[in-house]
Amino acid sequence: MGDRLLFVQGNEACVEAALYAGLDFFAGYPITPSTEIAELLSMRLPQKGGKFIQMEDEIASMCAIIGASLTGLKSMTATSGPGFSLKQEAIGYAIMAEVPCVVVNVMRGGPSTGLPTKVSQGDVMQARWGTHGDHSIITLTASNLQDLFAITVEAFNLSETYRTPVILLLDEVVGHMREKLILPEPGEIPLVQRLRTSVKEGTDYHPYLPREDGRLPMSDFGGVHRYNVTGLMHDMWGFPTDNPAVAYGLIRHLVDKIEGHVQEVTRIKEYFLDDAETVLVSYGSSARSALHVVENRRARGERMGLLELQTLWPFPADTVRERCTQAKSVVVVEMNMGQILQEVRKALDDPEKVFLANRIDGTFISPTDIRNILRVIQGKGV
Amino acid sequence: MSAKEYLRERFMPHIWCPGCGHGIIMNNLVRAIDSQGLKKSDIVMVTGIGCSSRISGYLDFHTLHTLHGRALAFATGVKLSRPDLTLIVPMGDGDALAIGGNHFIHAARRNIDITAIIMNNNIYGMTGGQFSPLSGYGKMATTAPYGNIYEAFDIVELAKGAGASFVARATAYHVTSMKEILEKAIRHKGFSVVEILSQCPTYYGRKNKVGDAVDMLNYYKDQTVPIGSEKKKENPALIERGIFVEEERAEYCSEYKKIVERAKRGQSI
Numbered sequence: 277m278g279d280r281l282l283f284v285q286g287n288e289a290c291v292e293a294a295l296y297a298g299l300d301f302f303a304g305y306p307i308t309p310s311t312e313i314a315e316l317l318s319m320r321l322p323q324k325g326g327k328f329i330q331m332e333d334e335i336a337s338m339c340a341i342i343g344a345s346l347t348g349l350k351s352m353t354a355t356s357g358p359g360f361s362l363k364q365e366a367i368g369y370a371i372m373a374e375v376p377c378v379v380v381n382v383m384r385g386g387p388s389t390g391l392p393t394k395v396s397q398g399d400v401m402q403a404r405w406g407t408h409g410d411h412s413i414i415t416l417t418a419s420n421l422q423d424l425f426a427i428t429v430e431a432f433n434l435s436e437t438y439r440t441p442v443i444l445l446l447d448e449v450v451g452h453m454r455e456k457l458i459l460p461e462p463g464e465i466p467l468v469q470r471l472r473t474s475v476k477e478g479t480d481y482h483p484y485l486p487r488e489d490g491r492l493p494m495s496d497f498g499g500v501h502r503y504n505v506t507g508l509m510h511d512m513w514g515f516p517t518d519n520p521a522v523a524y525g526l527i528r529h530l531v532d533k534i535e536g537h538v539q540e541v542t543r544i545k546e547y548f549l550d551d552a553e554t555v556l557v558s559y560g561s562s563a564r565s566a567l568h569v570v571e572n573r574r575a576r577g578e579r580m581g582l583l584e585l586q587t588l589w590p591f592p593a594d595t596v597r598e599r600c601t602q603a604k605s606v607v608v609v610e611m612n613m614g615q616i617l618q619e620v621r622k623a624l625d626d627p628e629k630v631f632l633a634n635r636i637d638g639t640f641i642s643p644t645d646i647r648n649i650l651r652v653i654q655g656k657g658v
Numbered sequence: 659m660s661a662k663e664y665l666r667e668r669f670m671p672h673i674w675c676p677g678c679g680h681g682i683i684m685n686n687l688v689r690a691i692d693s694q695g696l697k698k699s700d701i702v703m704v705t706g707i708g709c710s711s712r713i714s715g716y717l718d719f720h721t722l723h724t725l726h727g728r729a730l731a732f733a734t735g736v737k738l739s740r741p742d743l744t745l746i747v748p749m750g751d752g753d754a755l756a757i758g759g760n761h762f763i764h765a766a767r768r769n770i771d772i773t774a775i776i777m778n779n780n781i782y783g784m785t786g787g788q789f790s791p792l793s794g795y796g797k798m799a800t801t802a803p804y805g806n807i808y809e810a811f812d813i814v815e816l817a818k819g820a821g822a823s824f825v826a827r828a829t830a831y832h833v834t835s836m837k838e839i840l841e842k843a844i845r846h847k848g849f850s851v852v853e854i855l856s857q858c859p860t861y862y863g864r865k866n867k868v869g870d871a872v873d874m875l876n877y878y879k880d881q882t883v884p885i886g887s888e889k890k891k892e893n894p895a896l897i898e899r900g901i902f903v904e905e906e907r908a909e910y911c912s913e914y915k916k917i918v919e920r921a922k923r924g925q926s927i
Binding site: 300301303319322323325327329331332333335336337339340341342343344345346347348349351365366369497498499500502503504505506507508513515516 | 666668669698699700702704714715718719720721722723724725728731732733734735736737738739740742743760761764914917918920921922
C-alpha cells in the first residue's frame with residue numbers, strides 16, 4: 277500500500293491516471309494552470325519509452341497527438357482556456373476523422389487571457405460547441421483526486437470505444453488541489469484497448485465503414501492497410517466526397533455513435549437524493565462545496581441532496597430529469613453564468629424550479645456562498 | 659514498379675486544372691520514391707489544404723489529409739511515434755508559409771526527419787487566385803486588384819535560417835533534376851525542404867498575363883539557373899536551382915531516443 281498512497285495535486289493525479297491508462301504520446305505547450313501535466317510527463321513518459329514533445333504552439337500539439345494516435349498510440353494533450361480555443365479546429369478534425377485522443381482543459385477564468393491563475397468553469401459550452409459544424413462530443417469531469425484518477429482512465433477508455441476525442445474538463449481548483457490519492461493496482465480499473473481490424477493484407481479494408489454496432493475497427497498507420505484520412509466529408513475509404521447521401525450518413529453516424537449511448541457514457545454520483553426536496557446539481561470543484569452544504573443541512577434534518585455530474589456531454593438529461601422530478605427546487609452550483617443551468621432547465625418539465633448558485637469572479641465558490649444564495653432562493657433573505 | 663502502381667485510380671480524375679504543374683511533381687515524386695526501393699507501407703504522406711494537398715489522396719501510401727497549414731504538425735506526431743516510417747509532406751506556398759509558417763520554421767529547427775515539399779505556384783489556387791506569401795511585389799491577384807504590395811519570401815533563405823539541414827529548389831520544367839533532388843531529400847536524415855516552382859496558368863498566369871502553361875514552363879527554363887552559374891553573376895534576377903544545403907546534423911527522433919536512454923538510466927545529461 278505504502279508506495280501506492282500519494283499526496284499530490286490534481287494535475288499529478290491526471291498524469292498518474294493517464295500513464296495507468298497506457299498513455300504513450302503527449303504533445304503540449306506551456307499554459308497555466310495545466311503546465312504541471314506537461315512538466316511531469318516530460319519526465320515520466322521517456323522513462324517508459326513513451327513520447328513527449330513540446331510543440332511550437334497549442335494548435336501543433338493537438339495536431340501532433342492526432343498523428344500519433346493514427347499510428348496506434350494512446351495520445352493526450354493538456355491545456356487551459358486560450359489554448360483550448362486554439363485547439364478547436366483540430367479537435368473538430370479528430371471528431372471528423374474519428375481519431376481517439378484525450379484533451380485535458382484545466383479551466384481558468386475567461387474570456388480571452390482572463391484570469392490565468394484563477395478558477396472558473398466557463399468552458400463547459402466550449403467543450404460542447406467549440407469546434408464548428410454539427411457533431412457530438414464526450415466531456416468528463418471530477419471533483420476529487422480519486423475520482424479524477426478513475427475518470428481520466430475512463431476518458432481514454434471512452435475515446436477508444438467511440439473513436440472520438442474526449443474532453444477532460446478539469447478546473448484550476450481540482451488541478452492544483454492537493455489531497456490523498458491511492459493508486460489503483462494494475463488491472464483494478466479495466467482498460468479498453470484499441471479495436472483493430474481483422475481484415476488481412478490484400479483484402480480491401482474500409483476504414484470508415486461502421487460495423488453493425490456502429491464501431492469502426494482501426495488499422496495503424498505503418499501497418500498493412502494503406503488508406504486516406506481527411507477532415508473533408510468522406511466515404512467508406514476515407515476519400516473526400518460531397519455526395520449528399522454520404523454526407524448525411526456520416527453526420528448521423530458521428531452524432532448517433534455518442535448520442536445513442538448516453539446511458540453508457542453517463543457517470544454521476546448521488547448523495548441523499550432519495551427524499552431530497554432540494555437537489556443541488558454540481559460538478560468539478562464546485563461539487564465539493566455543494567456536498568459540504570448538503571451534509572451540514574442533512575445533519576440539521578433538511579431534505580437536501582446532491583447530484584454530481586461527471587459526464588457533462590452528452591448531457592445526461594434523462595438521468596437529471598429522473599433525479600430531480602420529486603424535488604421542490606433544483607439549484608445548479610457552478611462557476612460560470614449558468615452553462616449547465618440551461619441544460620438542467622431544458623431537461624426538466626418544470627424549469628421554473630431551477631435556480632443558479634454561481635461565482636464568476638475567479639474566486640472558488642465556497643459553502644458560505646452557496647448557503648447565502650440558498651437563503652435567498654428559500655425566501656429567507658440575505 | 660511502374661508509376662501507375664502508386665496511384666489510387668479509384669479516386670481519379672484528379673482536381674488539378676489542365677496545365678497545372680502539380681501533376682508533374684506527383685509524377686516525379688512517385689518516380690523518386692520508386693527509385694529508393696521503399697515499400698508503399700513504409701511511407702506516410704501528410705498534406706494540408708489547397709490544390710497541392712490533394713496529392714495525398716491520389717497516392718497509395720498511408721495518407722493523412724489534414725488542416726490548412728498544419729500538415730507538418732500532424733507529421734511530427736506520426737514521425738515521433740514511428741521513426742522507422744518515411745514522412746513526406748507536400749504543401750502549397752500559402753499552406754506552408756502563411757498559415758503554416760510557424761510549424762514550418764519549427765520543424766526545420768527541430769531537424770526532424772521529414773521531407774517537406776513546397777509546391778510553389780505563387781498563389782492561392784483552390785480559393786480562386788488570392789495573393790500568397792510567394793506572389794511577390796507588384797503581382798496581381800483577386801485580393802490585390804491594385805497590385806500586391808508585399809515582398810515574397812525566399813523559401814530557400816527562410817529554410818536555411820530556420821535550420822533545415824537539406825534545402826533545395828527545383829522547377830516543374832527541370833524534371834530530371836527535380837527527381838534527383840527529391841531522391842536525395844527523401845534519403846537525407848533530417849528536415850529536408852524542397853521548393854518546386856509549379857505553374858498555375860489558371861489563376862497566377864491569367865491574372866498576371868504571363869501566358870499559358872507552356873509559356874510559364876519556358877519562364878522556368880529561361881529564368882532559372884543551376885547554383886553557381888556564371889549567368890547569375892551577369893543577371894542577378896535569375897533564380898538559382900539545385901541543392902543549397904546538405905548537412906549531417908543531429909536529428910530530432912534520434913536525439914529523443916537518447917533522452918529515453920537517459921531517462922531509463924535515471925541520468926539527466
